Amino acid sequence: MHPLRSRCLQLASARRLASGLARLAQAKEEAAKTAEWPSALRAVLPFVGLAGVGTAGHAFYDGLWVPLLRDGQSAEEAARQAEPLLDAHLAGTALTHLERGEVVVVDGVLSATLLADLQRELQSLASTPGGLLPNPKVQAGNTEVRTDRVCYLRDPASFSPTDEGQVLGGAALQLCHRRLRATALVLETGSQQASRRRTFVVPAWTQLAQYTDGSGFYKWHTDGLGEESGRFGPLGWYFWLQRGAVRRRSITGILYLNEEDWPSTAGGALRCRAAAAPLRGPPLPSTAGIAEVLPKGGRLVLFDSHKIEHEVVATRQDRWALTVWLHE
Numbered sequence: 001m002h003p004l005r006s007r008c009l010q011l012a013s014a015r016r017l018a019s020g021l022a023r024l025a026q027a028k029e030e031a032a033k034t035a036e037w038p039s040a041l042r043a044v045l046p047f048v049g050l051a052g053v054g055t056a057g058h059a060f061y062d063g064l065w066v067p068l069l070r071d072g073q074s075a076e077e078a079a080r081q082a083e084p085l086l087d088a089h090l091a092g093t094a095l096t097h098l099e100r101g102e103v104v105v106v107d108g109v110l111s112a113t114l115l116a117d118l119q120r121e122l123q124s125l126a127s128t129p130g131g132l133l134p135n136p137k138v139q140a141g142n143t144e145v146r147t148d149r150v151c152y153l154r155d156p157a158s159f160s161p162t163d164e165g166q167v168l169g170g171a172a173l174q175l176c177h178r179r180l181r182a183t184a185l186v187l188e189t190g191s192q193q194a195s196r197r198r199t200f201v202v203p204a205w206t207q208l209a210q211y212t213d214g215s216g217f218y219k220w221h222t223d224g225l226g227e228e229s230g231r232f233g234p235l236g237w238y239f240w241l242q243r244g245a246v247r248r249r250s251i252t253g254i255l256y257l258n259e260e261d262w263p264s265t266a267g268g269a270l271r272c273r274a275a276a277a278p279l280r281g282p283p284l285p286s287t288a289g290i291a292e293v294l295p296k297g298g299r300l301v302l303f304d305s306h307k308i309e310h311e312v313v314a315t316r317q318d319r320w321a322l323t324v325w326l327h328e
């Protein structure tokens, strides 16, 4: 090779090497700059992680463990202490109507004597200080949605006197609580003939609600998660955990503890955006697809917790309802 050509080639490769080295140095400098961020991030990450796990744990505890998993029972366990409110045949029919998205109404599930005893026990509970508390929404500062006062009935085996809101009630209330929970078993058995076999988890508590004369109402809602579930973006997972038990609700069962003759002029109707299936009792009025169910004492109402939109209209006399949510 000509010496001049060889010199040129040497110069060219030296220049390439120099520019390569310069690029490397620049890249190193940039990497060092950005490395400051990950190391800062690495320092806070364990705390962020701990806070996340703590928040999730709390949401799980509050939203699923306490209301359902801690002392919830299988339908079989729940039925050990009392007779269900429905017989097997009625329960099978009820399941068929529930699957069609209807509201099942069964009258006369409590005797007249029991209804009279209930009136006495309820009056005494209503006048016991701290016996009934504002519902959870009102406690959270929201008075627009519902105004009832509530307490949670439990049987002695799961009762904790230190837990606010828990009550034992008298013998009549205890019997209603047990019979309402026991109804889970006939519904579960009835589902063997229905298109979907169900296995329920029954909370240890039932909710006793009092809507008072002149001011009690509960605006339109469903008892499940409804539309709010997806609304929260990045916080969605938190609400998903926090509303764990609500998410697992399957059937709402309401037993009215009022006098049997509830006048239609007294208001207080449960209105459901669905067809009603009165399995025992008179046909129910319905306007524009909304069934109107008066809270007659001894009336049992069942509906799909997620699908059926319902409201309680203002009542002009004290109105009592005992509710169980069967979960899946």
Ligand SMILES: O=C(O)CCC(=O)C(=O)O
Binding pocket: 209, 218, 223, 254, 269, 270, 295, 310, 311, 312, 321, 323
């Ligand atoms: O008392 C009723 O009739 C229904 C109450 C209700 O909708 C509820 O507690 O979720």
Ligand SMILES: [Fe+2]
Binding pocket: 221, 222, 223, 310
């Ligand atoms: Fe409801």
